[in-house]
Amino acid sequence: MTPAELKDLFERYSKNQVTEAEKQLVDDWYASYTESQLNPDDEQRLQADIRGLIKLETEKPEAKVRTIKFMRYAAAVAILLVSVSLFIRKKAPVLLNSVSGKERFTQIKTKTGEVKKISLPDGSSVWLNANSEIRISDDFQNRQQRSIYLDEGEAFFEVTKNPRRPFLVKTPHVTTRVLGTSFNIKAYQTLKRAIVTVRTGKVQVTNSKKLLAILTPSMQVTYNTVNDKKRIETVDGSVARAWTEGKLVFNKANFDDLAFAIANIYGIQLKSKNKAAAGYRYNIHINTSRTLEETLRVICSVHQNQYRRINNEVIIY
Numbered sequence: 001m002t003p004a005e006l007k008d009l010f011e012r013y014s015k016n017q018v019t020e021a022e023k024q025l026v027d028d029w030y031a032s033y034t035e036s037q038l039n040p041d042d043e044q045r046l047q048a049d050i051r052g053l054i055k056l057e058t059e060k061p062e063a064k065v066r067t068i069k070f071m072r073y074a075a076a077v078a079i080l081l082v083s084v085s086l087f088i089r090k091k092a093p094v095l096l097n098s099v100s101g102k103e104r105f106t107q108i109k110t111k112t113g114e115v116k117k118i119s120l121p122d123g124s125s126v127w128l129n130a131n132s133e134i135r136i137s138d139d140f141q142n143r144q145q146r147s148i149y150l151d152e153g154e155a156f157f158e159v160t161k162n163p164r165r166p167f168l169v170k171t172p173h174v175t176t177r178v179l180g181t182s183f184n185i186k187a188y189q190t191l192k193r194a195i196v197t198v199r200t201g202k203v204q205v206t207n208s209k210k211l212l213a214i215l216t217p218s219m220q221v222t223y224n225t226v227n228d229k230k231r232i233e234t235v236d237g238s239v240a241r242a243w244t245e246g247k248l249v250f251n252k253a254n255f256d257d258l259a260f261a262i263a264n265i266y267g268i269q270l271k272s273k274n275k276a277a278a279g280y281r282y283n284i285h286i287n288t289s290r291t292l293e294e295t296l297r298v299i300c301s302v303h304q305n306q307y308r309r310i311n312n313e314v315i316i317y
Helices: 003-014 020-035 040-051 079-091 255-266 275-279 292-302
Strands: 054-059 065-070 095-100 103-109 115-119 125-128 133-137 146-158 167-170 175-178 182-187 193-200 203-206 211-215 219-224 230-234 247-253 269-272 282-287 307-310 313-316
Touching (some): 193 211, 211 230, 247 255, 255 269, 282 292, 292 307, 292 313
Parallel strands (some): 146 167
Antiparallel strands (some): 054 065, 095 103, 125 146, 167 175, 175 203, 182 193, 193 219, 203 211, 219 230
């Protein structure tokens, strides 16, 4: 249930225009609320949550994308909206509030096979790939620098231009600085590398010690977080955001990269008992709306393989 639907429910409840089932839902919620009143600290946290309340709605079902609008509300919030906010906090555990020092963040996570679109207060947009995690400061709109923390996973950014307020994306190993552009960052920690690809505009990529690259459209830097080495190359920047539309484009991908992507989409482990698999390279397109079986047939057709599924594992042979 979206916040708009919740608001409508509470409004109809106040006018006695609800069904018996809807009335029981609201009555049960009110009963649970009165049994556990908030202390002053919780009330303060709740007010902060309301100011940065996030609204969820489904968009582009074929690509399994959910849209999140990161919005601020006025200090004087109606009791009805407080109730809606409390209800959302109970029903949406993937949206968390965290504190780092004195700064508060809204933390957004995705699950296997899930993609979310986040609309920021400055007009910028972020697409968060499966099994990813991002933090946005509750004070994002008021800071001189627009900082986003990609703590895990992959995200595509379309940044609204504002020369006076640089936009920074910080991962555990690299920081990407832009003024206005669109680019992709892939920084799953298990991959031991961070990849920044520019679709439009210009970005600067650094680690904690030095400048790694200045990238323009269709340029990509791959930074190895283990040996501190980097590789800069020219790629097809137009496909950098393909995954946000439910399409995965593999260009000379190895088996491990393919297996990682399949785990993100379908939640299964792809393995191979064929020793030659270590040398396989894949140039294929995968549509995430396909079933697992359809995708496996496409993968196996590349090198004339077969597959066998055992519970949550798929063995290529």
